[in-house]
Amino acid sequence: MSTGARWSARDGHPDGAPPVSEHRVDIEDAEGVRLIAFDRPEARNAFDLAMYRAVTDGLLGAAVDDSVGSVVLTGRGTVFTAGQDLREMAALANGTADPEAGTGFPALLDALQSFPKPLLAAVHGVGMGLGFTMLAHVDLVVLDETARLRAPFAEMGVPPEAASSLLLPARMGWQRASLALLASEWIDAAQALEAGLAVRVVEAGTVLEATMALARRIASFPTRATQEIKRLMVAAHREEIVAARAREEAAFAALFADPATNPGSGLASGLSGGLRD
Amino acid sequence: MSTGARWSARDGHPDGAPPVSEHRVDIEDAEGVRLIAFDRPEARNAFDLAMYRAVTDGLLGAAVDDSVGSVVLTGRGTVFTAGQDLREMAALANGTADPEAGTGFPALLDALQSFPKPLLAAVHGVGMGLGFTMLAHVDLVVLDETARLRAPFAEMGVPPEAASSLLLPARMGWQRASLALLASEWIDAAQALEAGLAVRVVEAGTVLEATMALARRIASFPTRATQEIKRLMVAAHREEIVAARAREEAAFAALFADPATNPGSGLASGLSGGLRD
Amino acid sequence: MSTGARWSARDGHPDGAPPVSEHRVDIEDAEGVRLIAFDRPEARNAFDLAMYRAVTDGLLGAAVDDSVGSVVLTGRGTVFTAGQDLREMAALANGTADPEAGTGFPALLDALQSFPKPLLAAVHGVGMGLGFTMLAHVDLVVLDETARLRAPFAEMGVPPEAASSLLLPARMGWQRASLALLASEWIDAAQALEAGLAVRVVEAGTVLEATMALARRIASFPTRATQEIKRLMVAAHREEIVAARAREEAAFAALFADPATNPGSGLASGLSGGLRD
Numbered sequence: 001m002s003t004g005a006r007w008s009a010r011d012g013h014p015d016g017a018p019p020v021s022e023h024r025v026d027i028e029d030a031e032g033v034r035l036i037a038f039d040r041p042e043a044r045n046a047f048d049l050a051m052y053r054a055v056t057d058g059l060l061g062a063a064v065d066d067s068v069g070s071v072v073l074t075g076r077g078t079v080f081t082a083g084q085d086l087r088e089m090a091a092l093a094n095g096t097a098d099p100e101a102g103t104g105f106p107a108l109l110d111a112l113q114s115f116p117k118p119l120l121a122a123v124h125g126v127g128m129g130l131g132f133t134m135l136a137h138v139d140l141v142v143l144d145e146t147a148r149l150r151a152p153f154a155e156m157g158v159p160p161e162a163a164s165s166l167l168l169p170a171r172m173g174w175q176r177a178s179l180a181l182l183a184s185e186w187i188d189a190a191q192a193l194e195a196g197l198a199v200r201v202v203e204a205g206t207v208l209e210a211t212m213a214l215a216r217r218i219a220s221f222p223t224r225a226t227q228e229i230k231r232l233m234v235a236a237h238r239e240e241i242v243a244a245r246a247r248e249e250a251a252f253a254a255l256f257a258d259p260a261t262n263p264g265s266g267l268a269s270g271l272s273g274g275l276r277d
Numbered sequence: 278m279s280t281g282a283r284w285s286a287r288d289g290h291p292d293g294a295p296p297v298s299e300h301r302v303d304i305e306d307a308e309g310v311r312l313i314a315f316d317r318p319e320a321r322n323a324f325d326l327a328m329y330r331a332v333t334d335g336l337l338g339a340a341v342d343d344s345v346g347s348v349v350l351t352g353r354g355t356v357f358t359a360g361q362d363l364r365e366m367a368a369l370a371n372g373t374a375d376p377e378a379g380t381g382f383p384a385l386l387d388a389l390q391s392f393p394k395p396l397l398a399a400v401h402g403v404g405m406g407l408g409f410t411m412l413a414h415v416d417l418v419v420l421d422e423t424a425r426l427r428a429p430f431a432e433m434g435v436p437p438e439a440a441s442s443l444l445l446p447a448r449m450g451w452q453r454a455s456l457a458l459l460a461s462e463w464i465d466a467a468q469a470l471e472a473g474l475a476v477r478v479v480e481a482g483t484v485l486e487a488t489m490a491l492a493r494r495i496a497s498f499p500t501r502a503t504q505e506i507k508r509l510m511v512a513a514h515r516e517e518i519v520a521a522r523a524r525e526e527a528a529f530a531a532l533f534a535d536p537a538t539n540p541g542s543g544l545a546s547g548l549s550g551g552l553r554d
Numbered sequence: 555m556s557t558g559a560r561w562s563a564r565d566g567h568p569d570g571a572p573p574v575s576e577h578r579v580d581i582e583d584a585e586g587v588r589l590i591a592f593d594r595p596e597a598r599n600a601f602d603l604a605m606y607r608a609v610t611d612g613l614l615g616a617a618v619d620d621s622v623g624s625v626v627l628t629g630r631g632t633v634f635t636a637g638q639d640l641r642e643m644a645a646l647a648n649g650t651a652d653p654e655a656g657t658g659f660p661a662l663l664d665a666l667q668s669f670p671k672p673l674l675a676a677v678h679g680v681g682m683g684l685g686f687t688m689l690a691h692v693d694l695v696v697l698d699e700t701a702r703l704r705a706p707f708a709e710m711g712v713p714p715e716a717a718s719s720l721l722l723p724a725r726m727g728w729q730r731a732s733l734a735l736l737a738s739e740w741i742d743a744a745q746a747l748e749a750g751l752a753v754r755v756v757e758a759g760t761v762l763e764a765t766m767a768l769a770r771r772i773a774s775f776p777t778r779a780t781q782e783i784k785r786l787m788v789a790a791h792r793e794e795i796v797a798a799r800a801r802e803e804a805a806f807a808a809l810f811a812d813p814a815t816n817p818g819s820g821l822a823s824g825l826s827g828g829l830r831d
Contacts, residue, residue, distance in 0.1 A: 118736045139732040154506060157499035165509035171728055173473035174448055174510075178416040181506050182395045182495050196727035218736050222711035224815060228805050229708060229735050232719035233728075235801055236794060240513060247512055251505050261501060431783060434776035442786035450750035451725055451787075455693040458783050459672045459772050472750075517790060524789055528782050538778060 024054040026076065032069035032219030033212060034062045041077030047130055048085040052104025059111040069219030069226065071115070072211050073138065074122040075131075080147065083129025093262055105130075106249075109162055112137040113241055116227050118218045122211035123147045124204070132180075132187075133160070136167035139230065140214060141198040143189040144207035149197075155184040157261070159251035166244035170237075172197055301331040303353065309346035309496030310489060311339045318354030324407055325362040329381025336388040346496030346503065348392070349488050350415065351399040352408075357424065360406025370539055382407075383526075386439055389414040390518055393504050395495045399488035400424045401481070409457075409464075410437070413444035416507065417491060418475040420466040421484035426474075432461040434538070436528035443521035447514075449474055578608035580630065586623035586773030587766060588616045595631030601684055602639040606658025613665040623773030623780065625669070626765050627692065628676040629685075634701065637683025647816055659684075660803075663716055666691040667795055670781050672772045676765035677701045678758070686734075686741075687714070690721035693784065694768060695752040697743040698761035703751075709738040711815070713805035720798035724791075726751055 026037040036058040038045035045051075055073075062068040075081050084105070091097035112119075112134060121135055124144030132149040135141050151168070153160050160168075160181055168177035172195040179185050189201045202210045218226055255261045303314040313335040315322035322328075332350075339345040352358050361382065368374035389396075389411060398412055401421030409426040412418050428445070430437050437445075437458055445454035449472040456462050466478045479487045495503055532538045580591040590612040592599035599605075609627075616622040629635050638659065645651035666673075666688060675689055678698030686703040689695050705722070707714050714722075714735055722731035726749040733739050743755045756764045772780055809815045 118732070139728070139736060141729060154495070154498040154503050157502040159502070159505045160509055165506065166513045169510055169513075174416070175418060175473055175476045177510070178395070179476045181510065182416060182498075182503055183491060184498070196729055199729045199733045214737060218708065221708040221736075221738070222815075225711040225713070226708050226736055228713045228809075229719065232714055232798070232801055232805060233723055233731070233735065236720045236723075236798055244509070244513055247509055251509060255505075261499075431772065431775040431780050434779040436779070436782045437786055442783065443790045446787055446790075451693070452695060452750055452753045454787070455672070456753045458787065459693060459775075459780055460768060461775070521786070521790055524786055528786060532782075538776075 022050045024051040025058060027058050029068065031216050032067065033215040034058070034065075034068045034071045035074065035212070036062075036071060037074050037076050038081050039076040043085065044079050044082035044126070045075045045077065045131075046082045046085040047104070047108075048088045049098060049101050049104040051085075052108045056104075056108045056111045059108075059115055063111075063114075063116050066223070068117065069221070069223045070118040070120060070215040072120045072122055072208075072215045073134075074208055074211070075124070079125035079131075080121075080123045080127040081131035082126060083131045093256060105161075108134075109137075109245065113163070113238070113245075116231065117223070118215070118226050118230055120211050120215050120218075122207045123149075123198075124207050126150075128152065130162060133162040133164040133168070135197060136162070136164060136171050140211075140218075141192075142207055142211040142214065143192055143198045143201045144204055145189050145201055146204050147189040147192065147201075147207075149180075149187045149192060150184060151180050152184050154182055158255060159248050161248055161252070163241045163244040163248065165248055166240055171195075299327045301325075301328040302335060304335050306345065308493050309344065310492040311335070311342075311345045311348045312351065312489070313339075313348060314351050314353050315358050316353040320362065321356050321359035321403070322352045322354065322408075323359045323362040324381070324385075325365045326375060326378045326381040328362075329385045333381075333385045333388045336385075336392055340388075340391075340393050343500070345394065346498070346500045347395040347397060347492040349397045349399055349485075349492050350411075351485055351488070352401070356402035356408075357398075357400045357404040358408035359403060360408045370533060382438075385411075386414075386522065390440070390515070390522075393508065394500070395492075395503055395507055397488050397492050397495075399484045400426075400475075401484050403427075405429065407439060410439040410441040410445070412474060413439070413441060413448050417488075417495075418469075419484055419488040419491065420469055420475045420478045421481055422466050422478055423481050424466045424469065424478075424484075426457075426464045426469060427461060428457050429461050431459055435532060436525050438525055438529070440518045440521040440525065442525055443517055448472075576604045578605040579612060581612050583622065585770050586621065586777075587769040588612070588619075588622045588625045589628065589766070590616075590625060591628050591630050592635050593630040597639065598633050598636035598680070599629045599631065599685075600636045600639040601658070601662075602642045603652060603655050603658040605639075606662045610658075610662045610665045613662075613669055617665075617668075617670050620777070622671065623775070623777045624672040624674060624769040626674045626676055626762075626769045627688075628762055628765070629678070633679035633685075634675075634677045634681040635685035636680060637685045647810060659715075662688075663691075663799065667717070667792070667799075670785065671777070672769075672780050672784055674765050674769050674772075676761045677703075677752075678761050680704075682706065684716060687716040687718040687722070689751060690716070690718060690725050694765075694772075695746075696761055696765040696768065697746055697752045697755045698758055699743050699755055700758050701743040701746065701755075701761075703734075703741045703746060704738060705734050706738050708736055712809060713802050715802055715806070717795045717798040717802065719802055720794055725749075 024040055026039045028035040036055060038051065040046065040051060059071065062071045088097060088101055092101055119138050120140045121138045122142055124146050127135065127147065127149045129152060132151050151164065168180055176195045180187060192198050193201050301317055303316045305312040313332060315328065317323065317328060339348045365374060365378055369378055396415050397417040398415045399419055401423050404412065404424060404426045406429060409428050428441065445457055453472045457464060469475050470478050578594055580593045582589040590609060592605065594600065594605060616625045642651060642655055646655055673692050674694045675692045676696055678700050681701065681703045683706060686705050705718065722734055730749045734741060746752050747755050
């Protein structure tokens with residue numbers, strides 16, 4: 001990692017990894033910290049295949065780069081991320097998507113749940129769907145006071161994802177996870193903090209700075225030790241996480257396989273804006 | 278489920294299930310929500326065999342009724358429930374009870390821990406013993422500001438019940454569960470909320486209305502999805518819950534089998550009022 | 555246990571157990587409660603072999619003494635405990651320690667994780683390292699408003715200890731445990747309470763009195779019942795705790811075995827004061 005290096009996933013990684021086809025993330029390396037910034041503001045940083053690949057590559061590269069001590073995820077523009085790209089998801093449900101499109105999500109989850117170094121997130125504005133559930137794989141979440149999170153699975157008629165059926169109860173407690181998952185209610189920054197989903201809430205506009213300071217502190221410690229600490233923390237739960245994802249993916253496959261419950265049209269109608277905020 | 282149907286368990290279920298011998302619950306079905314109201318105010322809604330059966334039947338019926346999307350438990354009168362009927366429990370301990378009396382409690386727990394749909398509770402006033410521990414099987418608890426909970430097991434000299442040795446630490450955290458279980462202290466509404474035992478506390482007198490509104494919101498979502506979400510949330514813990522109940526029931530059996538520790542007389546003296554509030 | 559008995563571990567146990575070589579703890583038995591007070595204020599109650607043995611003996615004795623219903627841990631002087639004696643730990647890392655020195659820590663942990671009765675702690679001032687992590691084995695922690703806790707493992711470049719990789723996430727939630735373990739940040743009394751690490755925070759100077767009152771309440775209940783309640787609470791987690799300690803101890807052994815990562819000199823430099831407050 002070159003200190004102070006900056007590149008876009010469109011440019012390819014400076015060490016020679018192939019570029020993704022479209023710009024999706026900005027990556028900046030400095031003082032032992034890799035910043036991965038979702039940068040697709042025209043689609044509220046929604047995750048399509050290119051975004052999944054760009055973030056996954058950013059994580060996998062950081063995992064093996066000895067100069068990276070910690071990683072920060074954030075979103076450019078006004079939101080963290082609106083979650084899965086509903087247009088692409090509807091195409092998947094309808095069988096009209098790029099055959100590779102379905103590979104992006106599980107590959108990102110694999111990278112998140114196996115990420116060996118301290119992982120932080122600086123969250124402002126909307127975190128919807130995956131923009132919420134990915135936080136359960138993040139070690140240290142800092143919230144801008146504008147942050148608000150929602151898991152629209154019940155409303156959309158789909159199963160939970162990303163091991164959230166296990167991890168949201170584990171992170172937030174059963175009652176608050178039920179409210180999030182079964183009632184699809186919005187969670188504001190103060191509620192998320194109180195629920196244990198974040199380490200702190202900061203003034204609007206300061207969340208990236210606050211998160212980077214924490215990430216630099218962690219990166220200043222011996223990387224071998226922080227990796228060991230994280231490895232030992234995760235070890236107790238890894239098998240449960242894998243099992244939860246397997247249950248959720250089976251439920252999703254069953255839903256998609258049944259024409260009566262395939263959410264394709266619902267997803268498409270979600271595009272009209274009802275789910276957005 | 279007929280929308281707007283109301284009946285008492287004394288009348289039998291409108292679909293023809295046999296009536297229980299005495300009135301114990303009111304059941305109301307409306308807008309996709311089944312309300313099961315404990316209605317034995319003269320005994321502070323204590324659970325005797327007739328109450329166990331009436332509530333269990335209400336749950337089992339709701340589980341298989343496609344028109345029910347969510348269920349709300351509540352108590353009529355001034356309390357949620359004083360828990361197990363100590364007169365009947367003393368008779369059980371003394372060997373003078375109806376031979377069926379011991380079957381009510383485990384059947385209700387089976388129904389609670391296997392209940393496949395979102396389960397809510399509207400709690401006001403006292404929740405004692407089972408009136409507290411059953412809440413750990415409820416997905417969404419809303420508390421009236423008058424609610425207060427107590428697990429009198431340490432004071433009564435009996436083991437914990439209803440998988441509470443597992444679920445109270447899981448729901449409230451170890452420290453607060455220790456305070457509840459080992460010190461038998463009262464927990465007020467604010468403390469229960471802070472501990473993660475409930476999703477919100479509302480003004481006195483509004484808890485049923487607030488809970489029903491939340492239940493209707495959940496019932497408005499596709500039932501298949503909310504059932505899947507709950508099934509996936511519970512799947513990670515079902516075996517542990519079964520194992521915890523087995524350990525607790527073995528401890529209880531050992532206690533009752535030993536004349537030196539059989540709590541029969543203690544239970545009877547608890548009737549004199551000391552345990553009531 | 556003689557009511558009101560007081561002795562120092564230097565004097566030997568009144569029932570005839572051999573004294574440890576140096577004074578390390580005060581033990582007082584009264585009204586069903588054993589108080590074990592760390593009393594090495596000249597070293598901020600740091601745990602050396604003599605301290606490990608004195609506290610372990612105090613616990614093992616209480617476990618089998620029918621007149622003890624609950625146990626309280628506290629520290630004399632201005633702190634709870636500064637944790638492991640870094641001088642002794644550096645000697646261990648350097649191979650210059652008493653061959654027995656390494657046996658103190660695991661023996662204390664065995665005693666803590668198997669302690670069969672309600673265990674409380676009255677914590678004021680600094681709880682560093684083991685002074686923090688041991689609290690995850692305590693059922694009821696009461697904090698003086700001056701209490702502050704820190705786990706300096708990341709900063710020292712060592713793995714977590716005392717099953718803290720499992721128990722801090724379980725007790726505090728993932729996010730706060732990550733902050734404690736990965737960022738080595740101080741946690742003050744209010745934060746610890748909010749995180750679920752303690753049952754209450756009390757005014758400076760009143761913590762021992764408040765904890766003893768709670769311990770006496772618990773000790774007034776049938777000891778058989780409180781032991782059963784604790785046994786059932788712990789049963790669900792015992793295997794995970796044992797497994798977590800085994801993982802941590804393997805990580806520690808690997809660290810010490812590798813000259814490049816042996817923390818001996820870092821520990822010695824920690825002595826100069828940087829880690830103390």
